[in-house]
Amino acid sequence: MTTDALSAPTTGFAVRPRRRARRLGNSPAFGHVLMALLSIFCLFPVYWMVVTSFRPANAIFETSLLPTSGSLENYIYALNAIPVAQMLVNTLVVSAAVTVIQLATGLFAAYAFARWRFPFDKAIYALVALTWLVPFQVVMIPNYLIVARLGLLDSIVALILPNFASALAIMLLYQTMRSFPREVIEAARMDGARSWRILWDVLTPNLRGILASLAILIFISTWNEYFWPLLLTRSAENSVIQIGIQMFMTSEGTQWGPLMAASTMASLPILAIYIVLQRQVIQSFMKSGIR
Template sequence: MPFTITREEGTPVYTLRKKCGSIGKHGLLVLLSLLAVFPLYWMVVSSFKNQGEIFGTAFWPAAPTLENYTYAFEQMPISRMLLNSFIIAIAMTALQLLTSILAAYALTRWQFKGRGILYTMLTLTWLIPAQATMIPNYIQVNEWGLQGNPLAIVLPFAASAFAVISMYQGFNQFPRALIDAARLDGAGEWQILTRVVLPPMKATISSLGILLFINSWNEYLWPMLVTKKLESAPIQIGIKSFVSSDVNMWGSLMAATTISCLPILIIYIILQRHIVDSFMKWGIK
């Protein structure tokens, strides 16, 4: 028989290769993390640069200044627009959670003809780009007389196919025996939903709510179409006001963008574990 040399676990060669592989993986992760964080760092640093330094390559301003922040607060009502963004994002998240819970519960617990077709059609609507529905939504909002009203931003996003599909998966995994037991005890559908089904699914609902809130906060194109005044617009619309065909106020733009990112950053720091868990959970699904 030919003589072979095996490198078993625990040998110096195997240990060295394992350490080198681990160092290489961690080094790659550090590099990718730096690439992801660097634009945010550059945004914050640029917000403290004057107009002469804004196009420079220095990693830190030679003479840090707050002029960009002062100009941003003078040019637009940042505090009011941040409040608008919070109200709009919370309203959209609450409505999407409510409609998705009711729709997913009906699809999973009630047997009726066409249920599979209905769920398939609902799934296919998720593939339709939002731009394809903007014109019908815009016409409908004008017919309702909501042009310039925050409700014009919220109502077209009151339901989300992504949210319904996500809750549908969660309800499918819920034990049917508990629901049958509650029905035998005389509980109605609303009592079963609120007292039996929803309490154990708080983690799932919270994770979905975090994702919906982040998506609502970052919404830009539709609010830009239906808002007329900065006082009733979210912060993302105000940021665009610093970019025009004549003059681009890059320093003030970076300052306003930094301010708009602070609320999400604070929320992320407070709910870091839940946000990471939600991304992992819905990413796996």
């Protein structure tokens, strides 16, 4: 009796904090506060980059959150040091071309794997899926030799050529097409529709969500590509903005002001895309996973 009487209040006292912690964790206000703190944590590097880009050279290493003085000298220096506009255009052309080409080849390949039967189709699909696990750095040298023998070094075409197909796009579209109702496709075939018409008129309109998600992922990944353009390009006029940013980092030191200014200008198109297509960007990472 004495032991039970002493243990009862202690048990009740231990349960109450747990209930309070569960209620606090399940409350919407706690979730909103947590997300706000995480958002500030994630956005702070972007904010610091923009603020540093406006600091003059004598105040570049200030630690104040707000700049004591603002100047456009870093942007002027960056625009004069490298062809920023041309590099941004090159990056945009390469990213858009790679996105369109990979979506097209992904659609064709996924439709073939999902709706056609041919010898060794499963083995070929497994090989395609395995290529996604191979880092691009492994095949970079063979691709470089092919591009060099074609005489395409230091050109925009060379940046696009090795990226004609994406295993990620093929796999995601393949899984989506496999789950598409067969009755709809059979009805289209009974109406006389061929494979081309089924793909474009029946399947593609119902794949807008996954196509938009893939387009965003491919575009952002190509925009941020660095190693392949570094290996191929020789002149700044035929290079991309990521190589231009690296030009401010030399063995003599890093020019932090122009570097931050160029990084800000390179980030503006991606930030604009994210603001406009925020929902699709989030869905793309939810569907495909963070790479």
